[in-house]
Amino acid sequence: MARLLVVEDDERIRTALIRALRDRGHAVSSAGTALAGLREAVEGRPELVVLDLGLPDLDGSELLRMLRAVSAVPVIVATARDDDQSVVQALDAGADDYVLKPFAAGQLEARIRAVLRRAAGGADAAAALVTVGPLTVDPRSRRVTHDGQPVELSPKEFDLLAYLAARAGTVVSKRELLSEVWQLPYGGSDKTVDVHLSWLRRKLGESAAEPRLLHTVRGVGVRLAEPGQ
């Protein structure tokens, strides 16, 4: 589907990533050091680079700056540092998105697709707008309207709704939500997702007892669907 370059010094991760991304139909090349990665990025002309920030020869954000000087290739940074400062630094240095270690291959692939879509331009802007019954979710402007009225959501509430809206009609597990929206490991009894769902319901003017859009499927997960479906 796309030509990708993985710059990652840990051989096990590199191998596993190459395999996982190839399984998903991408052509993947790789590099184990920053300098090899830079050379490969310039010569191999990949469509997207997955860059580990903790490289042995050069700090990943340094490589990112050097890469930005010569190429506009989209970059997704993979980092083990989840403090805000590191993430902001990476984005400032020119990263298009980031994933926190440990990430799932599916999560990385979803981000690759999103970044490639964005890089392709605004052609799919209309496709990005999701309408579910009276609900409209616009991931670009991060705006939600319900029956034409704007709904004020917190950033996490928006991310949660946008994730569910993109999969409208299908049941999404809480584990998936925690992993994809929060980038947190699932603990089996985590109530973070539930409390955010409660807030979403309240802001959308419904309750758990009388759901219209957000339906809990006991023991499985949650589904966003048009009323009556």
Next chain:
Amino acid sequence: MRRQITLLVAATTSVVLLAFLLPAASLVASVAEARALDTARAQMQVLIPSVGLDERDQVTAALGGLSGGGRSVTVRWTDGAWLGTPGALGDAEAPVTPEVRKGADGTRLLQPVRRADGTAVLEMFVPEAQLRAGVTRTWLVLAGLGIALLLLALLVADRLARSLTRPVTDLAITAHRLGSGDLTARATPAGPVEVREVGTAVNRLAGRIGELLSAERESAADLAHRLRTPLTALRLDVESLPAAERERLMDDVDALNRGIDEVISEARRSVREGMGAECDAVEVVAARAEFWSVLAVDEGRPLRVDHPDGPIPVRVAAADLAAAVDALLGNVFAHTPPGTAIRVGVRPRPGGGAEVTVADSGPGLDAAAVERGQSGGGSTGLGLDIARRTAEASGGKLLLSSTDPGTRVTLHLGPVARS
């Protein structure tokens, strides 16, 4: 310090001034008196030959020109009659030698003069005003001089005190800023040598703290990298396994991941807090209770929140306290059936700090397991562990007790350190 120095200088200057001015004032008075008496004596000396040798009429004539300026001179003739105004001596025995007699209104000089026909007495009266002529003015000048000197000394002392205290005050401000977490604060060494040295030492200390914190930040980042990199590899490997094994192993990977997150978060606490962790326990707990209240409504749980109106400052970063309260409330929601009542409370502790309680009327927890802070499959222990670490980092502790029915978790949070 400034006040003390000024007071000290005022006291010493006053003592010195008094020690000089009082004798000077006394000297001025005696000099003036001596001068007036000398003048009077000199005038009397002029009369003595006349009284001794001349006739009565001639002496009377000579007396006329000598009185004046309040002074008066008179003579008691040998027969006891006064040639002029009668003197204070009256009819008393004539003194043998010259005498000075002090009275309330002035001083009288008595001078016996021997004549062939007996002893005549010259009496010169010098009024008090003449004895003290110019004394008051001199005293006023001296007092003015003293006050001027005292004011000058106070001014100089204040200047000196300010030059001493300003560097110390600057130093104190810097120390306070460092204490409240501003590690960029530096003192400008100034003032006396000792104070300059303290300033330099404080700067060096601040630099060292900054270095330690940044080293800790580095080591926390390094820890995150070292732990999460192999975990990523493990997770990617597990994902490629057949479905049945994948599900089972993924639970373990998630449990491991949560444990690692906790370790990293703990390692990062000092970096996160810097040197001045502080928040209002009431505000944070009330906000978190409000956040969870919607889920309580959805699950039919009565949620009661008790807190005082005023703030209770505690030595915990707001984010850490919020995470601890979230963990405790999340536990209650996860481990008690819907409909179970929840009570959240905050109240001040005697001696500072706050007591935060999260209680439920559910079936109760396995106290032994959670005391150890062990994380079971349901993560109960881990949630309590987060709260316990937060309480302990603030100088407090976590208490777990069984109520009938239910469980109560109490967090003792330490007060904000005040310098």
